[in-house]
Amino acid sequence: METRFLSKSDSILITGAAGFIGSYLSKRMMELGYKVIGVDNLNDYYDVTLKQSRLDQLVSDDLFSFHRIDISDKNAMERIFEEENPAVVVNLAAQAGVRYSIENPDAYIQSNVVGFYNILECCRNYPVKHLIYASSSSVYGANKKVPFEETDVVDHPVSLYAATKKSNELMAYTYSHLYDIPSTGLRFFTVYGPMGRPDMAYFGFTDKYFAGESIEIFNNGDFDNDLYRDFTYIDDIINGIEKLIPNPPVVNDGAAHVVYNIGNNNPEKLMTFISTLETALSNATGKSVVFQKDFEPIKPGDVRATYASTDKLQDVVGFKPTTPISVGLQRFADWYVEYYGK
Template sequence: MKVLVTGTAGFIGSHVATRLLDRGDEVIGVDNLNDYYDVTLKKARLARFAERPNYTHIHADLADRPAIERAFATHKPQRVINLAAQAGVRYAAENPHVYVSSNVTGFLHILEGCRHHGVEHLVFASTSSVYGANTLMPFSEHRSTEHPLTLYAASKKANEQMAHSYAHLYGIPSTGLRFFTVYGPWGRPDMALFLFTKAMLAGEPIKVFNHGRHKRSFTYVDDIAEGVVRTLDVVPKKVANWNGNAPDPATSGVAPYSLYNIGNEQPVELLRYIEVLEECLGRKAQMQMLPLQAGDVPDTEADVSGLVNAVGYRPQVSVETGVANFVRWYREYYHV
């Protein structure tokens, strides 16, 4: 089928686009290659599609309404995967406006494109950060997420609500996916694994927040990509379980809408994550122990039963395998 994928120069988007192309789909990629991090890395991700005849790239910002309208009108995608966003939970302290421009206004333009061009299914990225002040583990889509702790999380929570309203008003089948701490080859330079690897290879100390005692559902990028593509193939329908007094946040009785976690069900303590990296690099980390950062949650743990029931898939790559794959890629890409 013909799929419009936003964020194809990004970490997750490039992996998802590759998986779609490998199975024979036509991909219309959209990315503005902004300079939030190394543009050279983004271009290198896109370069992998240069010889793929089923890939077409559009250099555009989601906030550019005419450009997004042209993309839909020209290419008429059957389905859409929205992965482009201003990422990073702490960058909002420096540039809060870009989060609303990209994640809220940009997403509105995607929703409008789906509305006016008969898109069969919209899959969009959310985040485990929406769980915010929740402490009951594992995190479940069936519980309320009304207290995000960062602007990034609030912008992704807004995406979930916007998509539901469009699903209800215009019948656009929509599925939101809450990603849990994604890592792996071609990853983002602002994320912990990348930062740790770069510093350790240079013989520099690493900053270890919360003294390394918090746990995360670290999820390998191939697991994420597989979950996204499988979800794309399962179009949600209205679920006849509407209870106006206590609606289920993960489904809808009034709209073709679903919401799933995608994360590894086995949370790993940060100190263990670092230990695995030490083993892969063959050197010890110099750790600067620091308190928990503002906006960070102490732990995350994914309940993926909804994803398993819907598409028959659960993330399964261990950190031992995933970190080793990342280190191998890093050494090859940076020639170190």
């Protein structure tokens, strides 16, 4: 972290601090000596106990303060900004999940649109040195050109979740243009690792195995035309964000706003990922683990491939993921077996 950008008296506001990426980032910033203001509403989209476990690793540190707030509560967010005056804001709070956006669209509009608007308004009224916010690889929709580049057209989202993330990019650009808010959007590509999100496939597969259930794979059993995903290990993601914080964008094309892909730049076949997970769980448990597999048609809103070009981010901060899935999944499997006592 460049000391000329932040002093140790500056604070960093991280929304979604009890979430997967938010908790890891909070821990990293505290290890670097920065005060972290954590915000999370601790909703029950997935196991709140896991969110609390993440928080428990943070709250004992004097550099961390936690506020149970929903970012869609504008008055509460304004109070936090007024009282804490953060130098940097990293907005990771969002309603996640592609398929859930079909079942419960209201949650996405409230959190991802109204909530993000509140963040922008607070950054307008209480100026910050840098706003970093979570976008998603989902904005690329059914884009068939790979790897995905930030210059690709992203006007055809295939889920409401993706549409809300595209709207975040447009809103951030506008606020940056109008109010000089240096803003960086990050298009995340399938982040995984210990203490990850239970709604992600690798976590759900593991849950089902230990429950004695089969796993559903939405690729029609078409191994020649399998799904590809740019799986990105959590530590690589955190390294990238850490390097970005002291590097706010300068004005270009009318605004100090930029969007980066943050992924592994090395997509894996879904079936390869699954077999690697089976091996990792076998190592962690000391017994042979083989999933019982049911093959289903691809679901509405899903895409066949995600593949990040990360050249742009590498040019700016030297971002280059280093964790192969064999290592990352082994760390996840070891954590899971210990955490859940399997």
